[in-house]
Amino acid sequence: MTPFWLEPMVRWAGFSKLKDSICRKTWSAELVGLNQSQKCHMLACMLYPLDRSCLYITGSHAEARKIQEDLLFFYPENVMLFPEREVLLYNVAAQSTEITEQRLKVLEGLLLKQNMIIVASIEAVLSLQSPPQIFKDSIFSIRVGDIVPLMQLADKLVQMGYERVAAIEGKSQFSIRGGILDVFPLTSDNPYRIEFFDDEVDSIRTFDVSSQRSVKNESEAIISPARELILTEEAIAGARERINKSYTRYIEEHGRKNHSLKEKVGLILEKLDEGIYDSSLEGFFSFLYPGRNTLFDYLDDSALIVLDEPARLRERGIGYGVEMQEHFKELLSRGEVLPEQLYNTIDYHDFLVRVSKYSSLLIQALPTSHPDFRPREAFNITTRGIPAYHGKLQLLIEDIEHWRKKDYSVLILTGSKSRGEGLTSFLSDNGLEAVFKEQPDNESMAPGRVMVTPGLLSSGFEYIDAGFAVISDKEIYGTRKRRTQHAKKVRRFESFTDLRIGDYVVHETHGIGKYLGIKTLVVDGQKRDYLNIKYAGTDRLYIPADQMDLIQPYIGMGDGTPRLSKLGGAEWQRTKNKVRQSIQKLAIDLVKLYAVRQAVEGHRFSPDTEWQRQFEDIFPYQETPDQVQAIEEIKRDMESSKVMDRLLCGDVGYGKTEVAIRAAFKAVMDGKQVAVLAPTTILAQQHYNTFVNRFENFPFTVQVLSRFKTPAEQKDIIRALKTGNIDIIIGTHRLLGKDVKFKDLGLLVVDEEQRFGVSHKEIIKDIKKNVDVLTLTATPIPRTLHMSLLGIRDISIIDTPPEDRYPVQTYVVEYNESLIRDAILREMQRGGQVYFVYNRVKSMDFIMQRIRQLVPEARVAMAHGQMSENLLERIMMDFYEHRYDVLLCSSIIENGLDIPNVNTLIVYNADFFGLSQLYQLRGRVGRSNRLAYAYFTYQKDKIISEQAEKRLQTIKQFTEFGSGFKIAMRDLEIRGAGNILGAEQHGHMAAVGYELYYKLLEDTIRAMKGEELTQPVETVINIKVNAHIDQDYIADESHKMEFYKKIAAINGLGDKKDVEDELIDRFGDIPASVENLIDIAYIKALARRIRIIEITHNGTEVRMRLADDKAVSPEELVLIPDKKLNRLSFVSTPFPAFIIKLRDFLPDTALKAAREILEAIVHHIERKDEKV
Structure with missing residues (x-):
């Protein structure tokens, strides 16, 4: 079926001639008279149903992005950006890969014969590429049942630019664990987990990077190169020879040796000998592949080349070549490059030769001459732009009526469904028949019809001959909603579990030590892994790895190193008590303050009005889910009778200001004044500019008060504040001066409160008593702390970045x-x-x-x-x-x-x-x-x-996926925790580390809420079975630590199955020693439930010693209807204990019996609790 946006064009007689002209091989046509969005619409119509590829070339990367955004409205799945590749002719140790990923997706799609529209700047298409055949030969698929030698595959991945790692954290990486290969192709949305049985592919699954768990079974995995530069043996040999010749020639011509260049050439030759990709090789592209292939060589013969504003392409194409030569001449004179490195791009003349081999379409807004192209046909399209209505909808109605009388099809695109429905209702209320459709059809585009639908174009346009008008958000409201892609949350960390040799750790009983690694010891003939922890002096503590939940990584408040505790000393206990007392005082203060605020009757703001909805609708971006949630939470606070005191966390640029602006609008709609407090003059000025821009079409007064205002201006502003002639005032701490008085302050927005001085904080504290306050901070906080403070501190978090930013x-x-x-x-x-x-x-x-x-x-x-x-x-x-x-x-x-x-x-x-x-x-x-x-x-x-x-x-x-990012986020969140809880707590957090501090805080808050805090018991198990993770099963120590941590954290059958499933998924079948380890952790979890402190196997019995009878009594056991308990007896001396009689002496039997008996008892207790 013809798309709705094409239907009015099909009815126009001139369109078929246009479409026919671009279907001929090496035919050149020209279109004149179109604006940006119209260029995209016309191209979309002419290409439908997209049965070939198209390369759309613009004068700059910024223009290419705008064209791509408009084309995505017509072909949401088939438009790709091909950004220019930056080649640094310097020693680069590492670089990010986002641009490479976009370019590779295009190259792969073209080689796999996917029809697409590629948008690129002229600079991007001038760069050299690997020969298409070499690239194509490097794309391969693996199917279930294929025979693929695993180590040969690993070598091939390295040659293709992949990095071998212990565990995949991002694209272009692979890892091998036994017979399991994990690989994350740069062009794939998800990584693959490929399991081998010998050399046969047994299964293929996608998996989630953050959890490392499999998600979905697949029959095939397509693996593409991770780099544009592919190192074949032939290319390496040729490059070595050409580089040596070039360097020798350079020495002969310049008569001297350049140490810097000699060193650089030596390093490059070393990299080539290793056969491993390195980013510094990108500067030697022309040596590796002298064939001078470009993006054009990847296109099919049937492809269409679109040249947007050819005169501008000529100017930029020639200018880029001149810039490159001048820059290169300078580097050459300093002896930093070899002469042939200049030829990493083609020149403008070569570009014209390559374009001439395809059918081409020249598009121009105005008729201008272009000496490089001689189109066979030229079409001058009679068009008009759409006037800007700036929210004056009566003018819009008049234009639509005019078009309808002329039997036009009218299409109105709105940035959101709600905006579209509202506009349709408005038009209908004013006697203009319009239909709103989320999924438009052709009938709605019949002559004389008006259709409204969600959609994004940068501008509207009118085809006079075709009788078709398109109106965008920009014309109606002066802004347009930006296109949203799939938002990626910043990866947050529920707990900080990474532990590396040399890291500091905290043991709740023994204090701060230094982790020296895993040590395998044989005790009583059984092999066990222990954590080797160094304490002050020569003290050492060996903690069984299955008890590693007793320690946490030490996370302090900066780069300083903590002092090691002395084993058996009283100092650690004193430190802990001091921290506990301080936390108790903090919690009491927080709870008191929260209770006082709940009791104070504040202003109850009115529900949202139509103006509020209009104001929010003209926001030019799509709100992120976090923004929406934060806005809802703030409005709920404002509409309640309590005085709001809410903290809004989110990185700079994540949309906190817009949330504050909406709260401010709500306040001024109720006749209240709003004050926005910023720590510096420049931040105040930024906020002022943003507020003025957002409130432009509404009758509210916004002013700024800072030292950049003259004394006379400051006096006028202060007077206007007092009389209520200013609705929103933005300023620095000058706003807190004694001479500043408000007529009726209803909302205070504080940006980065921790950056204000003590005296200013006290004034803010006073204001908070009876005025709604929203505090903004760019420092993130740990999610764990956020959850703990629920109910005593109102916090909203925005951790989804805006999507229109480039990485x-x-x-x-x-x-x-x-x-x-x-x-x-x-x-x-x-x-x-x-x-x-x-x-x-x-x-x-x-x-x-x-x-x-x-x-x-x-x-x-x-x-x-x-x-x-x-x-x-x-x-x-x-x-x-x-x-x-x-x-x-x-x-x-x-x-x-x-x-x-x-x-x-x-x-x-x-x-x-x-x-x-x-x-x-x-x-x-x-x-x-x-x-x-x-x-x-x-x-x-x-x-x-x-x-x-x-x-x-x-x-x-x-x-973004690297460990550096994780550590940075962790450090920032801990700093954020210190900011929220205050300077004194900052010091206490450093004294015991964040994890223990958080545990003490959580316990204190739970106690204050009246929750019963039973002191947990620790269960010791003395059953002599091999229980450890062998090197042959998990070789990487950090992964081994990760699973010791997960096993130690098992708290029930569900956790046990999760750990087993993940081990099988990631490492294959579980060996007996690991099964024993999991069983012991599970038995401990069951034993804790009924307060058993020791389980010992001796001969033909297992003795389970109880701490007390709080969880289960001997009398109760008699009533449990389970035959397994027939082997169970109870003794009360020398201490209360259950005794299990065994059939044999084997430790495995003892382990199984303990598990079965405890499962039966715990099952009974849980059923009893359910009945209660």
Whole structure:
């Protein structure tokens, strides 16, 4: 069936001629008179039903993204962006892979003959690619039943650019455990788990990365290269020869040896000898594949090439070539590259030759000459743009009436279903017949009909000859909803279980120690694994690995190392008691404060009005689920009679401000005033700009009060606040001055309260007593703490990032002044700005002079925390207003600054920074829909400390799925916990570590809520069976630790089955020693339920010693109708115990009997509890 958006065009006689013209081989046609969205609509109509591929070429990456967004409305599954590849001609230690992933998806799709529309900038299509046949030969499928030697497959994956790891955390990785291969292709949405029986593929399953559990059975896995550069033996041999020749020729021509180039060439030759992909090889593409293949070589002969604004393509294509040559000439003169490295792209002339082999379509808004193309046919489409209505819907009605009289089909696209339904009702109420359809059909597009449907286009358009008008959100409301993709939550951590050798740990009884690894010991003839923990002096503690739930990783409040406890000393107990007392006081204060606030009668705000709905509808983005939930929670608080005091957590740019804006709108609709308090002038100014923009079409007054206002202006603002002539005031702590009085303050929004001084916090505390308060913080908090504080602290969390952002391209790279110049100049050329982070104030002046010498074109400013507050704020404001291109600064920018125009970050000596600092610094760029870059640099050949080396290694894994990211998130969340609970608790958290602190806090809060806290018993099991995880089953120590932890945490039959299922899924059949380990953990869980403290096997009996008879009495056992209990007797001396009689002496029999008896008793107790 013809799509609804095509139906009006089919009725137009001129359309069939247009469509026919692009179906001829090497035929060139031209379309003139179309705006951006109309170009996409016309192309979509001409390509329907998409029986061939199309390459749409634009002048820039930003234009390509906009075109892709519009085309996705017509072909949601078949439009792909092909971004330009950045090749750094420097020593790169690591880089992120998001761009490679997008490019590879396109290449794979074309080779697998998928019909698609590819949108790319001219820069992207000029870059060289691996030969299509080599790439195609590297794509292979594995099916159930195939014979595939596993180790040969592993070698092939390495050759294809995959990294072998212990466990998959992200794309382009694989791992092998026995006969199980896990692999995550870069072009796949999910990783595969392939199980082998010898060399035969026994099963294929997809699995979830975070849980590592299988999800779905598959019959086939398609595995593509993880890199665009594929290292075949032939390519490696050819590259070696060509690089050596080029280097020899360079020496002969220049008459001198360049140490830097010699070293670089040596390293490249080493990498080639190893046959392992390295990002530095990307700069030697032309040496590996001299055939000069490009994206055009991947297209079928039938493909259509669309050239958007050919004059602009010519200008950019030639300009890009000139830029590359000039940049390359400079590098060549400094001896940093070989001459042939210039040929990693084709030139504009070569581009024209390649385009000429396909049918092409030139699209222009206005008729202009283009000497490079001579279209055989030209079509001038009579069109008109749609006027902007700016919410004046009467004008819209008049235009629709006009079109209907002329028998037009009218299509109205709205950003959401609710907006569409509301608009349809409005049109109907005003006598204009319109129909709303979520799933439109052709009938609705009949002449004279008006249809409203959810959809996103950047602008509307009118075809005069076809009698068809399309109106978008942008024309009606002045904004448009942005397209939402599948939102990815930031991965949060319920508990911090990673434990590595050298980490500090906390034992609740013995205190802080240092983990030295797993030690296997033979005790009484049985092999067991123990955790080797070092304490103060020469003290050692060996904890059975199946009891590792007794320790937790020590998570402190910074980079400092804790002091080791002394075994058997009283100091640890004193520390714990001190922390417990402080927590008790904190909990009492929190509960009291919460009770007081619940008792105070606050203003009950009115339910949402129609204006509120309209105001929320013009928000140009789709709300994330977390935003929606936070908004609902805040509105519920405001509409209740209690005084709101809610904390809203979410990273900078995650949408906290919009949530606050909606709360503010609700408040002013009730005639109340709103105050927004920011810690710095620049943040206040940012909030002011955002609020003014959002309240533009509504009759409310927004003002800002800060030191940037003159004294006279400040007086006027304060007077207007007092008389109620200002509805919303935004400012710094100046708002807390004694001279500032409100007529009727109804809502206070506090941004980053922890950054205010003590006196200011006290004033805020007073205001909180009878005014609704919403506090915003960009520091995340642990989910565990959030759950514990439910009922005594109102907290909302936003941890879904906005989806229209590009991921930050992250490089870990040797510091190189040429790289610095390139990075700054490239950002300046696209009108952007740069953060250069340098953390040594003493030598900052020298670095500033060096940057000015390197990039004399740049306007450079300096900012650091030792400046006066006034000067610092003035510099930051000037940078915000783009009076500077580069800001050389200390890490002060990690806190909350939001400047969307800054999209390049350079960190000098990144190995000196903490991981959470680097994470937050990287978050300062990529705040718009432009591609952002972060360069974490380190000094070449510098001797660095073991701790810095470890940190540098982690930084290299600093992508979203890497361990660096996890550690950064963990550190940030702990810092967030300290911010919420206050400075004193911050210190206590450091004294005992977060996990134990959290446990003590949870126990205290439960006790205050009146929950009974029974002291849990620890059960010791003395049954001599082999119970450990053998190296042959799980070789990686971190995985072994992970499963000891999971086994120790078994609390019932469900947990036991989960652990068994996961072990089988990830490692294969469970050996007897691991089964025993699981059984012991399960028996302990059952024994704890009935308060058994010891189970001992001796000869033909098992004795189970009871702590007391609180859970079960001997009299009760007699009544349990289970034959297994016939073997059970009870003794009361020398201590109460159950005795099980066995048939033989075997330990396995004892283990089985203990399990069966305990299961029967616990089953009886649970049934009894259910009846109660």
